[in-house]
Amino acid sequence: MEKAGVLAQVDKGLMLPLMEAFYTIQGEGFHKGTAAYFIRVGGCDVGCHWCDVKESWNADLHPPTAVDTIVRDAAAASDTIVVTGGEPLMWDMAPLTSRLKSRGMKIHIETSGAYPLTGTWDWICLSPKKNKAPVGDIHQRAHELKVIVYNRHDLKFAEEHAELTSPDCLLYLQPEWSVRERVTPLIVEYVMANPRWRVSLQTHKYLNIP
Ligand SMILES: C[S@@+](CC[C@H](N)C(=O)[O-])C[C@H]1O[C@@H](n2cnc3c(N)ncnc32)[C@H](O)[C@@H]1O
Numbered sequence: 023m024e025k026a027g028v029l030a031q032v033d034k035g036l037m038l039p040l041m042e043a044f045y046t047i048q049g050e051g052f053h054k055g056t057a058a059y060f061i062r063v064g065g066c067d068v069g070c071h072w073c074d075v076k077e078s079w080n081a082d083l084h085p086p087t088a089v090d091t092i093v094r095d096a097a098a099a100s101d102t103i104v105v106t107g108g109e110p111l112m113w114d115m116a117p118l119t120s121r122l123k124s125r126g127m128k129i130h131i132e133t134s135g136a137y138p139l140t141g142t143w144d145w146i147c148l149s150p151k152k153n154k155a156p157v158g159d160i161h162q163r164a165h166e167l168k169v170i171v172y173n174r175h176d177l178k179f180a181e182e183h184a185e186l187t188s189p190d191c192l193l194y195l196q197p198e199w200s201v202r203e204r205v206t207p208l209i210v211e212y213v214m215a216n217p218r219w220r221v222s223l224q225t226h227k228y229l230n231i232p
């Protein structure tokens with residue numbers, strides 16, 4: 023396909039810049055410990071200085087891939103799919119999620135919420151960022167709020183975002199990996215004092231799996 027044609031397909035969400043797709047164990051949040059197939063879509067301009075997938079940021083480095091191909095490979099691997107990135111909501115998620123849904127799959131998203139919510143989701147993990155705030159009503163739609171804690175101020179940031187969520191939204195504090203030894207004790211103390219919150223660890227990194 024010529025370049026203009028590919029760009030048009032990407033614009034419609036019929037192709038996505040695919041960084042990688044892999045079957046693993048969800049390491050974080052409510053579903054941690056359960057098998058899932060991850061679809062990592064390239065492209066992100068949020069710019070978290072501690073981001074653990076900076077290779078995802080430049081969408082041009084990741085080949086535009088037909089969603090039909092992505093869905094075919096996903097369906098062969100698992101009935102639970104986690105769409106992540108990069109920031110997946112930079113792209114129109116409607117074509118990908120409608121195809122996954124029509125095959126009866128459970129679809130989860132990991133997002134900063136910095137772009138409008140598209141697609142249909144069984145589980146929305148909202149991880150808000152200071153650099154680029156969530157837009158629209160995603161706090162009300164989120165099933166879990168997962169705030170990354172790099173320093174003490176992030177606990178205040180976490181409360182500000184928790185106030186915007188629905189009453190049954192699960193609340194998680196997750197240590198930023200590079201400072202985990204310093205911040206994990208802060209999180210433990212905070213969760214015991216404020217038991218509406220839970221601890222989330224990046225358990226896949228302890229298990230040495232993707
Ligand atoms: C790489 S992001 C991709 C999805 C989306 N851009 C987002 O930030 O939610 C996936 C998850 O990893 C978290 N994350 C990224 N870097 C991290 C780090 N160094 N330590 C802990 N969590 C991290 C993000 O906050 C997010 O919840």
Ligand SMILES: Nc1nc2[nH]cc(C(=O)O)c2c(=O)[nH]1
Nearest residue numbers: 047048049050106132226232
């Ligand atoms: N195992 C595993 N669990 C995860 N949960 C969220 C991840 C992500 O990068 O979005 C992730 C990831 O990269 N690997």
Ligand code: SF4
Nearest residue numbers: 066068069070073108
């Ligand atoms: S929003 Fe997500 S992918 Fe983008 S820089 Fe932050 S953690 Fe990384």
Ligand SMILES: [Mg+2]
Nearest residue numbers: 074075106232
């Ligand atoms: Mg990750």
